[in-house]
Amino acid sequence: MSFRENLRRGRSHLIIALIMIVAGVIIVNIEDRTLQEEAGKPVPDHAFSAVNPQD
Amino acid sequence: MTPDFYFIPFESRRPPAPVPWSRTVERIWHGLAIANLVAGAVYIWWRWAYSLNFDAIWFAVPLVVAETCAYFGLILFTANLWKTRDYPQRLPPASxxxxxxxxxxxxxxxxxxxxxxxxxxxxxxxxxxxxxxxxxxxxxxxxxxxxxxxxxxxxxxxxxxxxxxxxxxxxxxxxxxxxxxxxxxxxxxxxxxxxxxxxxxxxxxxxxxxxxxxxxxxxxxxxxxxxxxxDIPEGTRLKDVWGRRAGAPGRWLGAGIEAVFGEIRLGEDPFxxxxxxxxxxxxxxxxxxxxxxxxxxxxxxxxxxVMFVALRAYAEAIAKSGEEGRGRIQKLLGLRHQEDDPLARWQAAQEEELTPYKFHVSEDIYSTIVLHQDSERxxxxxxxxxxxxxxxxPQDLLSWTVQRFKYAGGSLDIFFHDNPVTRPGMTLAQRIMYLTTFWSYLGAVWNLVFLLSPVIYMFTAIAPVGTYTGDFFAHALPFLVLNELAFMMGTWGVSGYKGKVSYLASFPISLRALWAVIRRKKIAFPVTPKQRQEGNYLGLVWPQIAIIALTVTSFAWCAFRLFTVGGGYTLGGLIANGLWGLNNIMAMSIMVRAAFWKPGREQER
Incomplete structure (x- = not known):
């Protein structure tokens, strides 16, 4: 079986991985911008600690 | 004369060769698998330690428990897929x-x-x-x-x-x-x-x-x-289907998509x-x-x-029944305890039957378990x-459901009532392999949590994690991406997407089987029909339809609230849960489509 055929059979994994990476980058940017607007200052490196008082 | 069976046109089909083993592919798989398990462990630890939304503990805890159970299943499945080593094939014996x-x-x-x-x-x-x-x-x-x-x-x-x-x-x-x-x-x-x-x-x-x-x-x-x-339907190429529906533009578009993603067949292997x-x-x-x-x-x-194991099981059953019978006889006659009571043993021997294959809905796996438990031989x-x-x-959803229910019910019955994972006899590796099988059927419980989680967020604006910011994705993405890449290499040469989504979509069958086994209800032995059964199978897929309807409605509600009053939603939350819900809908739709599937021209003759 050729590499191309094997890749075709495994393409769903690549497509899903790609969608997750793109979606992750978009969501993080949107959420960071929203937090920045709400807080009125830049979001720290670990944005979670900015919104979760337990940290 | 041979009757006009639907499968006669497929008589000339030949089976695929086994997937060839490759040392390089196996090494890449091992590297990715280890990285995946490490990333998964980091993610699960972070989920428990830092990410729980304590304002919605009723939602956050079931989801993190479900994720942990799924991660344990991932470890088992990785162990199962670790390496290919075929048993040496030898020449056929003359004597x-x-x-x-x-x-x-x-x-x-x-x-x-x-x-x-x-x-x-x-x-x-x-x-x-x-x-x-x-x-x-x-x-x-x-x-x-x-x-x-x-x-x-x-x-x-x-x-x-x-x-x-x-x-x-x-x-x-x-x-x-x-x-x-x-x-x-x-x-x-x-x-x-x-x-x-x-x-x-x-x-x-x-x-x-x-x-x-x-x-x-x-x-x-x-x-x-x-x-x-x-007899599995081979489906029709995307470019041909679109070509029939939309003429040349449809054909070109279909061909273009296939040029990028490889051959796509619609209606292939519907069940x-x-x-x-x-x-x-x-x-x-x-x-x-x-x-x-x-x-x-x-x-x-x-x-x-087969006979050796049957005799061993017979002897064990007599010993067990003998003890019970001895107890009953002693109670009845007021006798004191006597070792090796011949009357009790004789009575037990009369009641027990020598059964080479276990009388069980999953007699195949059950009989193999008995073989593997024989630590002496x-x-x-x-x-x-x-x-x-x-x-x-199976040529229709009813036959398919009957078959899957038997597999799930039989395996879960063994797991709950005669669990080989905890009983003596097997090696550690054998126990892990059997646990992998049983765990996969229990997976319906956490799959249900995964199906409902995006719906809950999109209806209530309650997120199971603290927030969808960089910290969440920094822990989740490496794990999720590595998981896809690892199993692409781990199953190199085999298409796994449909199997993966059908596992998610068959949750109602496994849940029903689990419910039946917990109530100690006997799993029936209906014979899987070999001919297509006519009928309406929507009743078999109502849970999948309900999940689709809930997901679509909740998405519309979430989007409406977000863009009108806000309602505590975030755009990031909508996108993340919308994509999650989309994945669930695609999985459920496979089963719903199967309910409507009828043989095409290639099968009708």
């Missing part, structure tokens, strides 16, 4: 003396009984199986006998057997169903080896030539060959019956751990092993990688 320990048998040709079990299948369908069985060849003299085991007690079936010159075996009752049918036949035959075939199993001429060599190892008890459904992932990957990779299990049709058994089971027979797939 039975070559298949047993020294001095246990004299020089004589090997004798084999091929059993075709039937109950109510079309007699002409069975005739096709008989005719293919008669074509089985062997390079040495052999005592080869074919027997039709008819639990339907049909005169027509007897006549077919006479016409074809094969044995006909029946019995007065149907006790034990298939296992009882096999036991009855074993009592009336004497071959060294037994080939198990269902009514629709069509053995290839090479089945004995390619498999009896394994039995040169006197410890090999069972050889299972991959089941191959030669996700292709067993390649199960046999070529999951079962085959249990060979190194001596943990491949028998799946019934297409398997070859050493009679001595150390029986071996082998998954032979090449297809050696062809058979028919």
């Amino acid at each position: 039975i003396a070559e298949c047993v320990r020294e001095g246990e048998a004299g020089e004589r040709p090997v004798s084999v009984d091929l059993f075709i079990t039937t109950y109510n299948e079309d007699e002409e369908l069975v005739r096709l199986s008989i005719r293919d069985a008669r074509k089985v060849s062997y390079p040495h003299p052999i005592d080869f006998r074919i027997h039709v085991l008819d639990d339907g007690r049909r005169e027509v079936m007897r006549q077919v057997c006479e016409e074809e010159g094969v044995g006909y075996i029946t019995r007065a009752s149907n006790i034990g169903f298939k296992a009882g049918n096999l036991r009855n036949a074993m009592e009336q035959t004497s071959g060294d080896f037994i080939v198990i075939c269902d009514a629709d199993t069509r053995p290839f001429p090479t089945i004995l030539d390619h498999t009896l060599g394994y039995f040169r190892d006197p410890d090999v008890a069972v050889v299972q060959t991959p089941q191959w459904f030669y 996700v019956n292709d067993p390649a992932m199960f046999y070529d990957v999951i079962q085959r990779r249990r060979n190194p751990w001596n943990a491949a299990f028998c799946c019934g049709a297409g398997s070859i058994h050493r009679r001595e092993a 150390k029986w071996r089971t082998v998954l032979h990688p090449e297809v050696e027979s062809k058979m028919l797939s």
Whole structure:
């Protein structure tokens, strides 16, 4: 079986991985911008600690 | 004359070759698998330690528990897929003396009984199986006998057997169903080896030539060959479907998409019956751990092993029943405790039956478990990688559901009531392999949580994690991406998408089976129909339809609230949960489409 055929059979994994990476980058940017607007200052490196008082 | 069966046009189809083993691919898989497990462990630790939304503990905790259970299943599945090491294939034996320990048998040709079990299948369908069985060849003299085991007690079936010159075996009752049918036949035959075939199993001429060599190892008890459904619909190319619907533009668009993503077929394998992932990957990779299990049709058994284990189980049952009986007798007669009460043992022996195959809905895996538990004899089971027979797939959703319910119910029944993972006898690796099987059926519980989680967020604006910011994705993304890449390499050469989504979509079947087993309700033995059943199957997929409807409605509600009043939603939350919900909808839609599926032109004739 050729590499191309094997890749075709495994393409769903690549497509899903790609969608997750793109979606992750978009969501993080949107959420960071929203937090920045709400807080009125830049979001720290670990944005979670900015919104979760337990940290 | 052969009736006009739907599968006649597919008679010339040939099975795929086993996936070739590659050291390079295996090494890449190992590297990615370890990285995936480490990333998963980091993610799960972070989820428990830092990410829980304590304002919605009722939602956050079930989800994190579900994720942890799924991660444990991932560890098990990784162990299952770790390596491919086929059992060495050897030349077919000329004499039975070559298949047993020294001095246990004299020089004589090997004798084999091929059993075709039937109950109510079309007699002409069975005739096709008989005719293919008669074509089985062997390079040495052999005592080869074919027997039709008819639990339907049909005169027509007897006549077919006479016409074809094969044995006909029946019995007065149907006790034990298939296992009882096999036991009855074993009592009336004497071959060294037994080939198990269902009514629709069509053995290839090479089945004995390619498999009896394994039995040169006197410890090999069972050889299972991959089941191959030669009637699976192949579907139609995307460019052809779109070309028919939209003319040249549709064809060009379809061709363009296929040029990027590779060949796409619509309507291919609507019930996700292709067993390649199960046999070529999951079962085959249990060979190194001596943990491949028998799946019934297409398997070859050493009679001595089957009887040996049956006797052991019989003795254990008598001992157990003897103790209970002794207790009852002592209570009744007011006797004091006596060791080895002959009366109790005699009574127990009368009540117990010698059953070579466990009388159970999953008699195949159950009998293999008993073999693997025999720590003294150390029986071996082998998954032979090449297809050696062809058979028919369930052709409608009802048949498919019946089959899957039997698998799930049978496996869960063993797990809850006679769990080999905790009972003595097996090696650690064998226990892990069996736990992998059982755990996969329990997965329906956490899959339900995964299906409902995006719906809950989109209806309530309550997130199970603190926030969807960089910290969340920094922990989740590496794990999720590595997981995809690892299993692409771990299952290199086999298409796994449909199997993955059908596992998610079949959650109602496993949940029903789990509920039945917990209530100790007996899992029924209905015979899986071999012909397409006509009917409306929407009733079978209402849970999947409900999940789709809930997800779509909740998404619309979430989007409406977000863009009007805000409602505590975030755009990131909508996108993340919307994509999650989309994944769930795509998985559910496979089952819903299957409910509407009817044979196309290629199958109608």
